[in-house]
Each structure stands twice: as structure tokens, then as C-alpha cells.
Amino acid sequence: MPNILEVQDLVKKYGDFTAVKGISFTIKEGEIFSLLGPNGAGKTTTISMLSTLYAPTSGDATIAGHSVTKNPMDVRNAIGVVPQELALYEELSARENLIFWGQMYGLSGSALKERVEEVLGQIGLLDKAKDRVKTYSGGMKRRVNIGVGLLHKPKLLFMDEPTVGIDPQSRRAILDTVKDLNKQGMTVLYTTHYMEEAEELSDRVGIIDHGELIAIGTQKELTKQVGETETLVLHVGENEDPQALVTAFKNVPDILEANVVDHEISIITPSATDVLAPVVSKANERGIKIHSIDIREPNLEAVFLHLTGRALRD
Amino acid sequence: MLKTFLIGIKDVKLAFRDRAALIFMLLAPFLLTLGMGLVTGRFSGNSSSGISDIPVVIVNQDDGDLGQALVDTFNSQDLADLVEPTFGSEPEAARSMVDEDQVAAAIIIPAGFTNSIIPQQGAFNNGAMPEAVKIELYANPSRPTSAGIIKAIVDEFLSRIEEGTVGGQTSILQLLVSGRITPQEANAAGEEMTKRLQDAPNNSQLAITLNTSTADGEELDFDILAYLAPGMALMFLMFTVSYGGRSILAEKAQGTLPRLLVSPTNSMQILGGKVFGIFLTGVVQMLILIGGTSLLFQLKWGDSLGVIVLVLAAVFSATGWGMIITALARTPAQVGSVGSAMMLIFGILGGSFISLEQMPPLIQTISRITPNSWALDGFTTLALGGTLSNLSTPITALLTMGGVLFLASVLLFGKKNLVQK
Ligand SMILES: Nc1ncnc2c1ncn2[C@@H]1O[C@H](COP(=O)(O)OP(=O)(O)OP(=O)(O)O)[C@@H](O)[C@H]1O
Ligand SMILES: [Mg+2]
Numbered sequence: 001m002p003n004i005l006e007v008q009d010l011v012k013k014y015g016d017f018t019a020v021k022g023i024s025f026t027i028k029e030g031e032i033f034s035l036l037g038p039n040g041a042g043k044t045t046t047i048s049m050l051s052t053l054y055a056p057t058s059g060d061a062t063i064a065g066h067s068v069t070k071n072p073m074d075v076r077n078a079i080g081v082v083p084q085e086l087a088l089y090e091e092l093s094a095r096e097n098l099i100f101w102g103q104m105y106g107l108s109g110s111a112l113k114e115r116v117e118e119v120l121g122q123i124g125l126l127d128k129a130k131d132r133v134k135t136y137s138g139g140m141k142r143r144v145n146i147g148v149g150l151l152h153k154p155k156l157l158f159m160d161e162p163t164v165g166i167d168p169q170s171r172r173a174i175l176d177t178v179k180d181l182n183k184q185g186m187t188v189l190y191t192t193h194y195m196e197e198a199e200e201l202s203d204r205v206g207i208i209d210h211g212e213l214i215a216i217g218t219q220k221e222l223t224k225q226v227g228e229t230e231t232l233v234l235h236v237g238e239n240e241d242p243q244a245l246v247t248a249f250k251n252v253p254d255i256l257e258a259n260v261v262d263h264e265i266s267i268i269t270p271s272a273t274d275v276l277a278p279v280v281s282k283a284n285e286r287g288i289k290i291h292s293i294d295i296r297e298p299n300l301e302a303v304f305l306h307l308t309g310r311a312l313r314d
Numbered sequence: 315m316l317k318t319f320l321i322g323i324k325d326v327k328l329a330f331r332d333r334a335a336l337i338f339m340l341l342a343p344f345l346l347t348l349g350m351g352l353v354t355g356r357f358s359g360n361s362s363s364g365i366s367d368i369p370v371v372i373v374n375q376d377d378g379d380l381g382q383a384l385v386d387t388f389n390s391q392d393l394a395d396l397v398e399p400t401f402g403s404e405p406e407a408a409r410s411m412v413d414e415d416q417v418a419a420a421i422i423i424p425a426g427f428t429n430s431i432i433p434q435q436g437a438f439n440n441g442a443m444p445e446a447v448k449i450e451l452y453a454n455p456s457r458p459t460s461a462g463i464i465k466a467i468v469d470e471f472l473s474r475i476e477e478g479t480v481g482g483q484t485s486i487l488q489l490l491v492s493g494r495i496t497p498q499e500a501n502a503a504g505e506e507m508t509k510r511l512q513d514a515p516n517n518s519q520l521a522i523t524l525n526t527s528t529a530d531g532e533e534l535d536f537d538i539l540a541y542l543a544p545g546m547a548l549m550f551l552m553f554t555v556s557y558g559g560r561s562i563l564a565e566k567a568q569g570t571l572p573r574l575l576v577s578p579t580n581s582m583q584i585l586g587g588k589v590f591g592i593f594l595t596g597v598v599q600m601l602i603l604i605g606g607t608s609l610l611f612q613l614k615w616g617d618s619l620g621v622i623v624l625v626l627a628a629v630f631s632a633t634g635w636g637m638i639i640t641a642l643a644r645t646p647a648q649v650g651s652v653g654s655a656m657m658l659i660f661g662i663l664g665g666s667f668i669s670l671e672q673m674p675p676l677i678q679t680i681s682r683i684t685p686n687s688w689a690l691d692g693f694t695t696l697a698l699g700g701t702l703s704n705l706s707t708p709i710t711a712l713l714t715m716g717g718v719l720f721l722a723s724v725l726l727f728g729k730k731n732l733v734q735k
Contacts, residue, residue, distance in 0.1 A: 051576040076578040087569030089324070091331045103320050104577040132331075148573070 001028040004156050004187050005050070009059035012045050012211075019045045021211040022059065027156075027189060027204075032182050034198040035191040036300060037208035038312055043191040044084055046208070047160050050189070051081045064155055077105075080154030082146050084161045084191075090134035094125050094144045097133060098151060105152040115151055122180075123147040124173065139170025146174065156187045163197065175200060195300045195312055207304060214307050223298040226306045229256065232267040232275065233294040240288045248282045255279075261311035268302060317579050321587025322594050325561065329554070329595045338553045339599045343546040344606060350542045351611070367398040368460045369417040371408045374401070378428020384421070384449070384471055397464070409452050418460035421468060422450040431475060453672060462541055462669035466694055539613045540697030541669075541690075547603040548628065548686040549661030554599050555629075555636025556653020558592030564646040585727065592636055596629035616696030623702055627712040628689035634719025635660075635685065641726035660684040688712050 005027040012020040020042045027033045035043050048054040050061055052072040060067055066074035088097050098116040107115060120126045123143040128136070133144060142162060149157055159178065163171045178201055182188055192198055198205050199219060207215040207222070215222055236242050242265050246258045249267065254275045257268040269275045272295040283290050296302075304312045329335050372388060374381045388399040400417070402408045408420035430447040451468055453461035565571040565588075574584050604621065607613040615621050639656065643649045661667065663677065664686020670678055681687040692708035 048572075053572050053576050073578055073580075076576055079576075081573065081576045083569055083573060085569045087573040089328060089570060091328050092324075096327075100320070100324050101573075101577070104317060104574060104579050106578060 001030055003027065004029045005061065005063050005189065007050070007059075007061040010046065010049055010056050010061060011058045012042075012049055012054065013057045018057075019211050020049070023206075023208070023211075023213040025206050025213060025216055027187060029155075029187055030182070030185065031203045032178065032188045032190060032201050034202035034205045035189065035208050036193065036195065036198040036205050036304070036312070037191075038193050038310070040210075041193075041208045042211040043193075043208060044160055045211075047081070047158050047189070047191060051079055051158055052076055077152075078155050080149035080152065080157040082149040082157065082159040082162050084164065086141050086145050088133050088141065088144055088148070091132060093130050093132050094136075094140075094147070095120065095129040097144060098147055101148045102151045107152060115153075119147045119150050122150065122177065137167075137170075139166040139173075142166055142170060142174065143177075146177065150181070154186070156189065157181065159188060159190045161191055161193070163192070163194070193312060195304070198300055205300065207300070207307065209304075209308055215303065219300065222300060222303045226268060226298050226302050227256075227270070229268050229270055229298055229302070230272040231296040231298060231302045232269060232272045232279070233296060234265040234267070234279065234283075235291040235293075236263050236265065236283075237289045237291060238263060242288075244286060245283060245288050248286060249279070252278045252282070257306060257309075259305050259309060259311065266302070266305055266311075268306060315583075317583045318586040318590055321574075321584060322590030325558065325588065325591025326594050326598060328561070329557065329591075330598070335554075335557055338550055338557070339595075340602060340606075343543075343550040343603055347539065347543045347546045347607060347611075350546075351539050366395050368396060368463060369398045369400070370419050370421065370464050371400050371402050371411050371417045372421045372423070373403060373405050373408045374423045375403075375405075375425040376423045376427040377425070378432070380428040380431060380475065381423040384423060384468070387467065387471055388421075393467070397467070405450075412452050412454045415454060418454050419464040420450075420452040421464070422452065424448070424450070453669075461672070462694075463538075465669070466698055470695075470698065539607065539611055540615065541694060543603070543607045543611075543613055544615075544693035545661075545664070545666035545686070545690055547600055548632075548664060548689050549657060549666040551596055551600060551629065551632050552635065552657040552660050552686070553653065554596045555592055555632045556639060556649055556656060558588070558595055558633070559636040559640030559643075560646045560649040560653065561591075562588050562640050563643065563649055567646060589633065589637065593629055593633045596632060597625060600625045600629060614697065615693065616699065617701040620692075620696045620700065620702040620705055623709065624689060624692045624696065624705055624712075627709045627716070628685050628692075631685040631688075631712040631716035631719070634716040634723070637723035638719045638726070641723040660686050663687065665690050682711070683715075685712055685715060688715075 003026045007023060007025050009022045009024055010020055011018065011022050023042075023046065025033075035046065037043055045054070049056045050063065050068060052068050052075050055069065060069050062068070063075045064078040066078065068075050089100070092100065095116060098119055099112065102112045102116055117126070120129050123146060125140060125143060125147070128140065133141060136144070146159070146162055149159070162178075163174050166174075175197065178188060178190065188201075190197075190201055202219070204216065204218050205222060206213050215225065234242075234245075236245070240263070242260045242263060246260055246265060249255045249258045252275060254269050254271060255267055256270070257266075259266050267275065267279065276293070280290065301312055304310070329339070370388065372385060374385050376382075385399075385401070387393065388397055402411075405420075405422045408422060411417045412420045424447050427447045427449065449468060449472070451465055453465065562571075562585075565574075571584070575581065604615055604625070608615060635656065636653070639652045640649050643652060663681040664670075664684040665681070666686060670681055670687060673681070688708040688711045692705050695704050695708075
């Protein structure tokens with residue numbers, strides 16, 4: 001499959017602050033590619049440059065063969081954008097919003113009408129289509145926000161954290177929609193700070209942190225970076241000091257890494273069963289109460305932890 | 315082009331769905347017109363609707379024909395219901411009648427008024443035009459509208475004379491004696507005119523009497539609402555344009571502007587669409603207010619072509635103001651507060667509450683920066699029976715003002731990146 005997107009050394013500075021520090025990657029036609037990174041990593045800034053909203057400070061990208069800096073209009077015709085923040089007219093109904101945005105994408109007449117009904121079906125809002133968007137729940141608004149991005153059947157769809165702040169059901173529906181769209185042939189660039197979403201959806205994942213792409217590949221390739229390891233997660237009580245315990249783990253032989261996230265300690269180890277006994281006894285020595293222990297297969301969270309020493313979640 | 319139109323239509327739809335905006339665009343001007351109409355007794359059951367029998371005192375110290383012509387105007391049958399003139403000889407006494415609130419205004423025609431406009435033979439030949447002698451209008455501030463009507467009558471009278479003096483002195487006669495006199499050689503003017511004036515069969519046929527009857531011959535009084543309603547509509551038109559300007563920055567904040575910018579629509583189409591939307595909203599608002607007051611209050615706005623052209627020009631110039639404050643502001647809230655201030659200041663300066671002639675000359679001059687003052691002049695002219703052809707001054711002023719403001723705001727918008735902070 002050819003590349004639909006090629007990014008070369010994209011840089012964005014806001015004044016003195018560099019939000020995106022020269023990232024490069026490609027997306028193949030038909031893929032779901034996720035940009036996984038914590039808040040402030042530079043995901044939205046990257047999408048803004050790729051969608052021609054912001055001019056890059058340096059570097060370039062081509063989408064379906066068109067440069068985002070030199071042929072922005074061609075790029076805009078090829079892409080659909082689902083912005084992170086809702087971008088809708090609340091006083092218009094879902095149908096009116098879709099009609100208006102469809103017109104902005106050059107649709108008209110019966111083609112527009114049909115496509116709007118089709119999209120309304122796809123986002124599951126046919127029966128509420130007449131109601132004004134302001135009366136919708138957060139999840140419904142998110143779905144309209146997505147629908148707008150689909151109207152002109154773009155080759156490449158940008159979705160910037162489309163599930164932030166909504167209920168689990170709506171989130172489920174959105175993830176299923178993304179998978180459906182992909183099955184119908186749409187290439188998707190999806191950004192998120194939820195590891196599970198990236199794991200569930202993507203063919204390939206780019207991990208972004210502080211404006212840099214620190215890892216890229218399939219999930220398998222990425223988790224290999226942490227080696228043949230397992231993650232042991234200890235949940236300690238509210239009043240305990242997990243950091244003190246982590247210090248105590250320093251000289252336990254099989255503990256490769258230990259990081260604190262809230263009241264959890266994540267331990268990366270070649271063998272969870274081998275370190276279990278020493279971990280529990282260290283905790284007892286210090287009188288720290290462990291509520292529960294989980295053993296996890298290596299995941300993207302572990303990769304991020306491994307690469308940055310920080311947790312993905314806020 | 316099409317997208318510009320579609321964006322504009324969308325904005326009109328949004329404005330008329332916003333309940334808060336509707337209150338300001340339609341309800342407030344309507345209620346204020348109604349309220350002020352009630353206060354001024356417009357609805358007090360009297361069969362002859364509107365204001366009538368405005369007391370005015372006239373002191374004519376001029377011994378020429380023009381002074382007499384103005385007196386005749388006030389005595390004419392056409393104005394009989396509207397004004398109740400009394401005549402005095404002492405300017406001081408006349409002014410104190412105003413001060414004591416016995417009359418709405420005093421008109422003092424000073425000696426030499428006619429001569430200052432129609433030169434006597436000798437004076438004319440040596441080329442020196444005598445200095446103009448001005449009619450004094452001493453208005454009663456506690457009766458702004460009545461005084462405003464008196465002023466409108468005098469203004470109308472003066473402007474007819476003025477128009478007459480432009481193309482050659484003789485045309486005064488054409489104006490004064492409706493069409494009876496063929497144009498004369500300019501240098502024969504003085505004596506000839508004076509003579510002809512005296513010979514004119516009947517002074518009551520003076521063309522300067524205001525055109526106060528409608529086509530179907532029905533008598534029409536100057537309706538106080540014909541001053542109040544446009545004043546209020548124009549004031550709240552300023553709300554509409556700042557609301558529209560505000561929406562440009564609000565769309566930026568709510569993400570729909572960036573979304574438009576990543577669609578295949580260029581920024582000129584978008585800005586054009588927003589401007590078109592403001593303009594269209596203003597026009598619709600004005601037409602609804604005009605239609606509504608016509609239906610509900612039987613208010614006669616006058617010549618409909620004139621009304622439409624004046625509305626377009628007024629909204630154009632108001633839109634210019636909306637754009638300029640938007641171009642200068644950084645946040646939607648700033649546009650909102652500056653816009654409200656502008657609405658009130660322009661409303662007051664433009665004569666929506668207090669007739670302009672009550673204000674000091676400096677303020678009257680300043681008031682000319684408002685679309686309100688020009689447009690209100692225009693609407694008054696129309697309500698008094700004028701047509702589009704009498705509106706060239708207000709319309710030129712409004713279009714020029716709008717054009718300058720648009721140019722300035724486009725330059726400012728060019729400097730200001732719509733996308734980034
Ligand atoms: N317009 C701007 N001006 C200055 N700094 C900005 C601007 N937009 C973003 N930033 C900064 O750039 C960095 C990257 O922001 P960006 O919005 O791209 O992150 P993100 O990965 O999308 O985060 P989130 O998950 O919170 O959406 C942040 O530190 C942010 O504060
Ligand atoms: Mg973001």
C-alpha cells in the first residue's frame with residue numbers, strides 16, 4: 001500500500017516555545033495510525049499543521065501527494081477533520097449542521113441531502129436529527145462533531161481525541177464507528193492519551209512526548225522495546241508513601257524499573273512471580289499496606305513508562 | 315461567492331434563533347417605541363393620530379417675501395392641524411414663552427433675511443453677496459419631538475431656498491411659486507423676483523408647504539412615531555452589528571472558524587460571509603421593525619423606495635462600525651461591551667432620545683460620525699413626504715462612512731491573523 005501521509009521534520013514554535021520538535025512519520029493507505037501521548041505532548045499542534053490550519057515553522061508534509069504548505073486547498077479536499085474541541089453551531093440542529101458543513105465541502109442538491117441522512121444514520125442520530133445541538137448530551141455532540149468530518153468521504157480522517165470527557169457507552173460507539181469507517185476503506189489518524197484506545201484501534205502507533213516522536217511501530221514492535229517483561233502493579237493505601245517503597249526496591253535484583261503513578265507502583269520485571277516475595281516483604285518491613293497486586297502483560301503504558309519514566313495518564 | 319452567501323444565511327438564522335439577541339434586535343426597539351409613544355400621547359385615543367396643534371410663536375422682523383413665505387407656510391391649510399402658530403413682535407418675549415413652556419419653539423426671522431438671500435438690484439451688481447442672516451429657532455427642551463417637528467418644517471423650508479440658490483437665483487421663484495415661472499436670467503433676478511413674488515396670484519400655493527397629504531388625498535399629520543420608531547430601530551441596529559462582529563471572534567473561540575479554515579473555503583469567502591451575514595441580519599431587523607410598526611401603529615414611513623434605499627445605506631454604514639470594533643477587539647466579550655457602549659452613545663448622539671437640535675453645536679457636529687443621525691434625518695424627510703431624491707445627502711454620507719470603515723477594518727483584519735493567537 002502506498003503512503004497517504006508523509007511527514008518530514010515538522011516543527012512548530014509558539015514564540016520561544018517549541019511545541020513540535022521535528023517529527024517525521026508516514027501513514028499507509030488503509031491504516032489506523034494512533035498518536036499516543038499525554039496532555040501537552042503536541043498532538044493537536046501536529047494535527048493543526050497537517051490539516052493546514054497552522055503553517056509549520058519548518059518542515060513539510062504531503063497528503064495524497066499534496067504538500068500542506070504549498071497546496072493547502074488540495075489537502076483540504078482530501079482530508080476530514082474531527083477537532084478535539086466541539087466545533088458546531090449549537091443553535092442549529094444536527095441535520096442543519098451537517099447540511100451547512102456539507103455545503104462548505106462543496107456538496108449540494110440531492111447528493112448533499114442523501115449524504116447527510118447517511119451520516120446521520122452512521123452516527124446514530126437519525127431520530128434526534130431535528131433537535132438543536134445545544135439540547136444534546138456530550139456524547140451526542142461528539143458524534144455530530146465526528147459526522148461533520150465524514151461528509152465528503154475524505155481519504156484521510158484526522159480524529160483528535162474524539163472520546164475525551166464522555167460516558168463509556170458513547171465512547172464504545174465512537175470506537176466502533178472508527179473501526180467501521182476503516183473497514184470501508186478510510187485511513188485514520190487518531191490521537192489519544194488513552195493507551196487502551198490506541199491498543200484496540202491501531203495498526204501502528206506513534207508515541208509522542210514533549211513534541212518528539214519517541215517511538216513508532218506496531219504494538220508488538222513497541223512492547224518488545226521493554227523486553228520480555230511483565231508489569232506488576234501494586235495498589236497502596238491513600239495514606240501510604242509509595243515513593244519510599246520504590247526506593248527500597250532499588251536493590252531487588254529482578255526489578256528493572258519501578259514508577260509511581262498516584263497510589264500505584266508499576267514494577268517492570270522479567271518475571272513477576274520471582275519478585276513477588278521480595279516486594280511483599282519490603283512492604284512489610286516498612287509497614288506499608290498493599291491493597292492489591294496485578295500482573296499485566298507488557299502494554300503501551302509500560303512502553304511509555306519505560307521510555308519516559310512517567311505515566312501516560314494525567 | 316456561493317459559500318459567502320451560505321455563510322451569511324447561516325448567520326442570519328443563528329441571530330434570529332438567539333433569544334437574547336431577538337430581545338435586543340426586535341423586542342426592545344418595539345417596546346421603547348411603544349413606551350415613548352405612550353408618554354408622548356401618540357396612542358391616547360384622539361382620532362387624529364399623533365401629535366397635533368403644536369404651539370409655536372413666530373416673530374417676523376423681515377420685511378421681505380421669504381420671511382412672509384415662512385409665516386404663510388405655518389399658516390397654511392396643510393399644516394393647520396399640526397401646528398398652532400401665534401405671532402409676536404418681540405424676540406425676547408417669544409423666547410420667554412418657550413422658557414415658560416407655553417410653546418414648543420420660537421421662530422425668529424431677523425430683519426434682512428430676504429435680502430441676505432435674494433440680493434437687491436444694486437447689491438447684486440457689485441458682486442458682493444451680503445452675509446446670510448440666520449433664522450433663529452429657539453426650541454423647548456421639554457418638548458423635544460414637537461420642537462423637532464417645527465425644526466423639520468423650518469429646515470425643509472430653508473433647504474428648498476438653498477437648493478434654489480445653487481443653480482442661479484431665479485430658481486427660488488420656481489420653488490416659491492409652484493412651477494408658474496419660467497427660469498429667468500440670473501442677473502435679472504433681484505427686482506424681477508421680488509416683483510413676481512408680489513404678483514403671484516395666491517401665496518397659499520407656495521410649494522414649500524410641506525407635502526403632508528398622502529396619495530389618496532387623506533390628511534396626514536406628522537406622526538411623532540415617525541421620529542421615535544426609526545430612532546429606536548437605528549439604535550438597536552447598532553446592537554445587531556456589534557452582535558455580528560462579536561460572532562466573528564466567537565466562532566474563532568468556539569472552533570467553528572478554524573473548522574471553516576480547514577475546509578476547502580478560503581479566508582476571504584469566510585470573512586465576506588460573516589460581513590454579508592451582519593448586513594443581512596441588520597436589513598431583516600430593520601424591515602421587520604418597519605413592517606411591524608406600520609401594521610401595529612399605522613405608522614407611515616413614507617416613500618417605500620426611499621425607505622428601502624435608506625435602510626440599505628444605513629445598515630451598510632452600521633456594519634462598517636461593527637467591523638471596525640471587531641477588528642480592534644481581541645475577545646468576543648470586548649466586542650460585546652464596546653458594542654453596547656457604542657449602541658447607547660450613538661443612540662443618544664444620533665437623536666434617538668433627545669432631538670439633536672437640543673444639543674450644543676459641538677455635539678451636533680460630533681453626532682455626524684453616527685449612522686444614526688444621518689439615517690434619522692433621512693427617515694424624518696421621508697415621513698414628512700420626501701422621496702428618494704431628497705435623500706442624497708444622508709445616503710451619500712452613510713455610504714461614504716461605511717466605505718471608509720470597511721476599508722479600515724479590512725486593513726486591520728489583514729494585520730490580525732484570524733487563526734492564531
Ligand atoms: N496557540 C498556542 N500558543 C502557545 N502555546 C501553545 C499553543 N497551542 C498549544 N500550545 C502549547 O504547545 C504544547 C502542545 O500543545 P498541544 O495542544 O498540541 O498538545 P496535545 O498533545 O494536543 O495536548 P492535549 O492532550 O491536552 O490536547 C502545549 O505545551 C501547549 O501549552
Ligand atoms: Mg490536543
